[in-house]
Amino acid sequence: MVKNISVQPKDIYKDPYGYTYSEMVSVLGENEAGKIYRELYSRSKNTDKYRTITIKEIFRGVDTQKYAFELSDGYCIETVSIRRKTGTTVCVSTMVGCPVGCIFCASGENGFVRNLTPSEIVQQVILVKGKVNRIVFMGMGEPLFNYDNVIKSIHILRDRKGINFPTDGITISTTGPLPQMKKLREEHLKIQLTLSLHATNQRTRDSIMPHMKGYDIDEVVQSVLSYSERHNRSVTIAYLLIPGINDRENDVKQLGKWFRDKNVLINLLQYNETDCKAVRRPNKQELVAFRDKLNKSGLTVKIRESRGGNIKAACGQLVSRLNRHNESVVPKKIHIAGLEKESSNNDGYSNRLKSNKRPYTKSKIRNGKKGESSK
Numbered sequence: 517m518v519k520n521i522s523v524q525p526k527d528i529y530k531d532p533y534g535y536t537y538s539e540m541v542s543v544l545g546e547n548e549a550g551k552i553y554r555e556l557y558s559r560s561k562n563t564d565k566y567r568t569i570t571i572k573e574i575f576r577g578v579d580t581q582k583y584a585f586e587l588s589d590g591y592c593i594e595t596v597s598i599r600r601k602t603g604t605t606v607c608v609s610t611m612v613g614c615p616v617g618c619i620f621c622a623s624g625e626n627g628f629v630r631n632l633t634p635s636e637i638v639q640q641v642i643l644v645k646g647k648v649n650r651i652v653f654m655g656m657g658e659p660l661f662n663y664d665n666v667i668k669s670i671h672i673l674r675d676r677k678g679i680n681f682p683t684d685g686i687t688i689s690t691t692g693p694l695p696q697m698k699k700l701r702e703e704h705l706k707i708q709l710t711l712s713l714h715a716t717n718q719r720t721r722d723s724i725m726p727h728m729k730g731y732d733i734d735e736v737v738q739s740v741l742s743y744s745e746r747h748n749r750s751v752t753i754a755y756l757l758i759p760g761i762n763d764r765e766n767d768v769k770q771l772g773k774w775f776r777d778k779n780v781l782i783n784l785l786q787y788n789e790t791d792c793k794a795v796r797r798p799n800k801q802e803l804v805a806f807r808d809k810l811n812k813s814g815l816t817v818k819i820r821e822s823r824g825g826n827i828k829a830a831c832g833q834l835v836s837r838l839n840r841h842n843e844s845v846v847p848k849k850i851h852i853a854g855l856e857k858e859s860s861n862n863d864g865y866s867n868r869l870k871s872n873k874r875p876y877t878k879s880k881i882r883n884g885k886k887g888e889s890s891k
């Protein structure tokens with residue numbers, strides 16, 4: 517039972533999109549913010565206008581846990597916590613679904629449903645167990661397409677009167693929409709930035725990241741370099757190695773041309789399994805060979821260690837399985853630039869399965885009591 521709650525729910529929830537800035541700060545300043553959230557939720561769960569989130573299920577891996585959260589309107593999101601020697605990293609979601617529809621990522625398979633509010637983003641950090649020392653915006657959704665709410669959530673997390681989270685420990689990973697990249701460059705926020713590039717020419721990028729078609733690849737690259745220069749810090753280029761698609765000599769050459777002698781780390785990603793049949797996971801030798809070629813052309817490269825694959829918690833595997841009516845959303849087949857992919861239309865609703873089949877079992881975590889997932 518939480519004592520001394522100085523702020524009543526009705527005072528806090530003024531904004532339908534979550535707490536206002538100062539109100540959120542006053543809640544987090546209570547030092548027991550997690551408990552308070554749960555208390556507020558238990559008082560308010562019968563009404564839809566309070567945008568609290570609640571743990572529906574926890575999937576446990578070795579050092580990785582995946583949280584399925586239920587939102588107040590019945591949608592689900594997933595969040596991952598990774599335990600490291602130095603502390604816990606939380607990988608937060610910014611949307612239900614994703615409009616970008618990258619062919620290799622499960623998060624965009626059912627299209628975009630809605631943006632998360634600042635409070636829904638912040639609550640993911642607070643409800644996760646462990647001492648969080650890194651927050652990465654690498655869960656479901658494209659953070660910069662939910663720009664205002666993501667920035668607001670960062671202001672809340674870093675507030676001195678709140679949990680005072682160091683901005684340095686926050687990373688945004690983005691596909692690089694240009695207007696938002698320009699805006700981000702001008703923010704007084706020294707966050708870490710990762711650009712999900714994944715290709716070295718427009719045609720390839722368009723075919724694997726369909727919604728980014730309108731953005732010139734060269735300008736996207738220049739915008740991340742410009743962020744690096746303005747803030748005098750290293751940026752990361754995420755490059756998902758897809759054999760036969762983006763692993764040619766020309767790709768090595770172009771990456772060298774763009775990033776040699778720049779303050780850039782290339783992060784090579786290995787495909788984590790989703791339903792996409794058009795992408796093959798490279799083996800370790802292929803990854804190492806590509807890394808060596810990049811190294812030879814003067815680039816700093818790291819192979820990203822992937823965790824949580826056994827509980828579908830690795831990059832690109834997070835999904836929102838339920839719609840607002842708690843029905844499964846089932847992907848249908850579409851064709852993108854000759855590449856076959858499982859996906860649905862963009863509204864996220866019309867492929868509802870009218871059956872009662874639910875991918876999640878009923879919550880095993882009730883009233884703070886946790887249990888093993890059935891997965």
Ligand SMILES: C[S@@+](CC[C@H](N)C(=O)[O-])C[C@H]1O[C@@H](n2cnc3c(N)ncnc32)[C@H](O)[C@@H]1O
Binds near residue numbers: 622
């Ligand atoms: C899920 S995204 C979320 C952040 C943002 N939407 C983005 O694309 O950068 C985080 C990272 O996971 C990568 N990713 C997506 N699907 C993947 C998969 N199946 N295997 C490995 N990495 C994947 C993305 O390219 C991106 O670099």
Ligand code: SF4
Binds near residue numbers: 616618624657691
């Ligand atoms: S990789 Fe990122 S942008 Fe692409 S569909 Fe997944 S979440 Fe969206």
